[in-house]
Amino acid sequence: MKIATYNVNGIKSRLPNLLEWLERERPDVACLQELKALDGAFPTDALREAGYGSLWKGQRSWNGVAILARGAAPLEIRRTLPGDAADDQSRYLEAAVDGIVVACLYLPNGNPQPGPKFDYKLAWFERLIRHAKGLWKSGHPVVLAGDFNVVPTDLDIYNPRSWLKDALLQPESRDCYARLLQQGWTDAIRHLHPDAAVFTFWDYFRKHWERNAGLRIDHLLLSSELAPRLVEAGVDAWVRGQPHASDHAPSWVRLDLAAPPEKPAAKRPAARKPAARKTAAQGKK
DNA sequence: ATGGCATATCCTATATGA
Numbered sequence: 209m210k211i212a213t214y215n216v217n218g219i220k221s222r223l224p225n226l227l228e229w230l231e232r233e234r235p236d237v238a239c240l241q242e243l244k245a246l247d248g249a250f251p252t253d254a255l256r257e258a259g260y261g262s263l264w265k266g267q268r269s270w271n272g273v274a275i276l277a278r279g280a281a282p283l284e285i286r287r288t289l290p291g292d293a294a295d296d297q298s299r300y301l302e303a304a305v306d307g308i309v310v311a312c313l314y315l316p317n318g319n320p321q322p323g324p325k326f327d328y329k330l331a332w333f334e335r336l337i338r339h340a341k342g343l344w345k346s347g348h349p350v351v352l353a354g355d356f357n358v359v360p361t362d363l364d365i366y367n368p369r370s371w372l373k374d375a376l377l378q379p380e381s382r383d384c385y386a387r388l389l390q391q392g393w394t395d396a397i398r399h400l401h402p403d404a405a406v407f408t409f410w411d412y413f414r415k416h417w418e419r420n421a422g423l424r425i426d427h428l429l430l431s432s433e434l435a436p437r438l439v440e441a442g443v444d445a446w447v448r449g450q451p452h453a454s455d456h457a458p459s460w461v462r463l464d465l466a467a468p469p470e471k472p473a474a475k476r477p478a479a480r481k482p483a484a485r486k487t488a489a490q491g492k493k
Numbered sequence: 494a495t496g497g498c499a500t501a502t503c504c505t506a507t508a509t510g511a
Contacts (some may be wrong), residue, residue: 269501412498
């Protein structure tokens with residue numbers, strides 16, 4: 209089973225790119241972020257014709273998330289992140305697909321920092337950490353997938369120098385991500401590619417795509433039930449090179465759900481310290 | 494300190510993104 213996450217940066221403008229990607233890569237589940245559209249503008253019909261059932265939560269102009277399932281209807285579990293009833297931004301959607309709990313999230317960017325937007329980012333992250341703890345303890349197979357807007361370590365960026373003041377690299381942001389991993393989640397791409405520079409985002413400026421000057425900010429975190437079933441993880445970078453592309457590329461995991469469960473469910477404590485440059489512990493594997 | 498580019502909407506301008 210292939211589960212993917214893709215920040216489309218505008219579902220209306222990006223529909224042709226999205227459909228081409230779905231057709232070529234055929235993910236079983238796709239989490240989308242930054243729909244930037246009201247609920248009524250979501251292209252359910254086009255996606256159904258492409259073979260996907262949809263669950264979505266839109267918003268005017270900004271944010272917006274969706275979960276697609278090939279040949280199935282995602283079963284909604286919740287459409288808000290608990291912890292702040294006053295938060296009206298569409299950034300979280302949770303559904304069951306094939307018995308797997310899929311959490312699709314779009315974490316706030318947080319720029320400029322410091323400031324209220326950065327405060328909101330950190331508060332949202334704390335709510336995610338709290339909710340993820342419950343998901344972890346539930347024992348269900350869970351994947352947390354989305355645009356986390358965090359560059360976990362300096363290995364996850366082409367060059368941190370010009371981003372040092374950016375919200376995505378702040379120690380507070382990285383500490384939140386590390387604390388989330390410390391619950392036991394497996395960062396799928398980093399786990400399978402411990403020393404590789406893998407990017408999921410290349411901004412539109414300064415020929416960053418042409419220079420492969422990217423960031424890894426879209427992540428898929430696996431629960432203890434799913435981690436032993438991880439067989440492959442990667443980025444469909446070709447999508448970023450298409451005409452009228454989003455600034456993000458789809459990231460994905462492939463799980464072998466038919467494999468017998470391993471006995472001691474790989475309970476790896478988060479191997480990396482918050483500011484660790486090299487992933488020594490993971491490198492030895 | 495700013496901009497580079499892209500998307501959205503209250504569109505010869507402004508807010509947001511990362």
